[in-house]
Amino acid sequence: MTELFVDPLVGYGFVRTGLAAALIVGVVSAVLSCLLVVRHQALMGDAISHAVLLGVVLGYLVMGRPGILPGALVVALLSGAAMTYLERHTSIKLDAVMGIVFTFAFALGLAIMSAVEPRGIDLFHVLFGNLLGVSSVDLVVTAVSGALVLAVIAVGFRAFELWSFDPQMARAVGMRVTGFEYLFTGLLSATIVASLQAVGIVLVIAMLITPGAAALLLTSRLRSMMLLAVAIGLAASLSGFYASFHLDVASGPAIVIAVSLLFALALAVAPLRRRGLARRAAEPVAAADEVDAPAR
Amino acid sequence: MTSLDGGTQPASVHEAPGLAVRDLGVGYGGAEVVRCPRLDAEPGRITAIVGPNGGGKSTLLKGIIGLLTPSRGTALLDGRPVAEQLRAVAFMPQRAALDWDFPAQVRDVVAMGRYPHRGLRRRTREDHEIIARSLEEVGLADLATHPIRHLSGGQQQRLLLARALAQQGRAVLLDEPLDGVDLTSEQLILDLLGRAAQRGTVIVLVHHDLTTVRQVAHHVVVISGTVVAAGPPSRALSPGVIEQAYTGASSRSQPHASPAPEASEPAARTPGVPR
Incomplete structure (x- = not known):
């Protein structure tokens, strides 16, 4: 056992750094995934993460390797803001807006990369992650941005809950909904940048959807959904990380496969749980359903 | 416009208790959908906004609470702009506007009424x-x-009403609170609204069914792009008014538009409805 799980950590510092990064990403993206799933914005993470490629390239060209994360963050924030702005001020809906903005930024990033061919960026690692390449500076950036995101959501939980369930009421009681949307986009951007090294910009999409979706199958409150999603995210990061180390598989794919398996497990367990709930029901809800007109 | 509550209320807008809408224009993206020259919802009675589909009922409601920005005019609650006292106004959306797969328990949703x-x-x-x-x-x-x-x-629907009640607002605005509910729930919702009105709450609801509105409301405002009529149901819902409202804004015949008998039936289903 120690051979499998402890020895890798003792032997190499960069392995410890990688594991820490994977765990942070597992926690933070899991919390965000809950909000994205209940808000029907699951592909917002997809869009921003693709746009981040442009930031990675520009950041590297301007400042070298230390510029990658700041560059990624700036472009993530800008593209997220651009999407929110276009959705609010044109008749084009969010899904189309996302498609336009992210493909443009992604294409621009690829174009610059193919023209300049920067030596310090491995496209494969940007796309799919490389846990063992996480530097201690990267880890600090990941930890700080992750802590910031978690703190904002923890403090503002009630507001996030109301805004997610009923944005009309949120606005009707005076919440600044527009500002809130930009804030949320900012949190998402920070999370994606924090996940860059661990799972890469393509596979972070899974971490921003799957833990929340799996948790939704098993819980009926937003708070418990978030806690369960965090557990799923942690389990996926941990198992994916060790699988990556021992089987010599790329870390990003390993973590994503792990989280997908956990989703399948949730899918299998959910019907059992639902039957339990139905038995607990105090009122025969099904009978009342027949009386009511169906929802529009 | 036919009647304005018999002209018994104080002349000054700023002294009248309750909700007072004056010359409010509301629409989407610059195009005005509805213009409301005047709407008065007094505390102690239920005011219903009725009219054909597309006549701007919900749009007007959203303009009053600021979900849509009015292009002109004001909405006052007890003489002060609604926008300055948003937590005093509870809004009950159409239940179809919400995602009922959202991870929340019944009491979580009611608790949102305390957020303001x-x-x-x-x-x-x-x-x-x-x-x-x-x-x-x-x-x-x-x-x-x-x-x-x-x-x-x-x-x-009852859950959303519980949330609105938990806000303990001066006014409760409801968008189609009786849409698609069973009779038991309808009865319960009407009873609760009647009691809230008796306690002095301003109640304004959008209602689509002209056949039941006289059991629901003490005061009716017929909206079809503008205010077509206002007053007690027996007076506001004259056949002429209904024809004007429904043929003006909607080409389809309206199954709910039945002629209003002059002598209104006793309002047995809502406590406190004046006979």
């Missing part, structure tokens, strides 16, 4: 008492820890 007062701070004992009482009133106390995704349509 408590914000991000910890809920007090008083909050919890109000939440429990609201659940009790709408008959959902037994289902407090039930996931909302298991509720029937009538239960959903």
Whole structure:
């Protein structure tokens, strides 16, 4: 056992750094995934993460390797803001807006990369992650941005809950909904940048959807959904990380496969749980359903 | 416009208690959908906004509470702009506007009614008492820890009413509160609204069914792009008014538009409806 799980950590510092990064990403993206799933914005993470490629390239060209994360963050924030702005001020809906903005930024990033061919960026690692390449500076950036995101959501939980369930009421009681949307986009951007090294910009999409979706199958409150999603995210990061180390598989794919398996497990367990709930029901809800007109 | 409540209310807008809408224009993206020269909803009675589909009922309601920005005019509550006292106005959306697969239990949704007062701070004992009482009133106390995704349509509507009541606002604005609910729920919702009105709350609801509106409301405002008529149901809902409202804005014949008998039937289903 120690051979499998402890020895890798003792032997190499960069392995410890990688594991820490994977765990942070597992926690933070899991919390965000809950909000994205209940808000029907699951592909917002997809869009921003693709746009981040442009930031990675520009950041590297301007400042070298230390510029990658700041560059990624700036472009993530800008593209997220651009999407929110276009959705609010044109008749084009969010899904189309996302498609336009992210493909443009992604294409621009690829174009610059193919023209300049920067030596310090491995496209494969940007796309799919490389846990063992996480530097201690990267880890600090990941930890700080992750802590910031978690703190904002923890403090503002009630507001996030109301805004997610009923944005009309949120606005009707005076919440600044527009500002809130930009804030949320900012949190998402920070999370994606924090996940860059661990799972890469393509596979972070899974971490921003799957833990929340799996948790939704098993819980009926937003708070418990978030806690369960965090557990799923942690389990996926941990198992994916060790699988990556021992089987010599790329870390990003390993973590994503792990989280997908956990989703399948949730899918299998959910019907059992639902039957339990139905038995607990105090009122025969099904009978009342027949009386009511169906929802529009 | 036919009648304005018999002209008994104070002449000054700023002294009249209740909700007073003056020359409010509301629409989407610059195009005005509805213009409301005047609407008065006094405390102690239920005011219903009725009219054909597309006539701007919900749009007007959203303009009053600021979900849509009015292009002109004002909405005053007790003489002060509604925009300055948003937490005093509870809004009940159409239940179809919400995602009922959202991970929340029944009491979580009612607790949202306390958000305008408590914000991000910890809920007090008083909050919890109000939440429990609201659940009790709408008959959902037994289902407090039930996931909302298991509720029937009538239960959903009662849940939203409980949330609006828990806000303890001066005014409650409801968008189609009786749409698609079973008879039991309808009765319960009407009773609760009647009682809230008697306690002095301003109640304004959008209602689509002309055949039941005289059992629902004390005061009716017929909207079809503008105010076509206003007054007690027996007077405001004259056949002429209905024809004007429904042929003007909608080409389809309106199945609910039945001629109004001059002598209104006793309003047996809502406590406090004047005979």
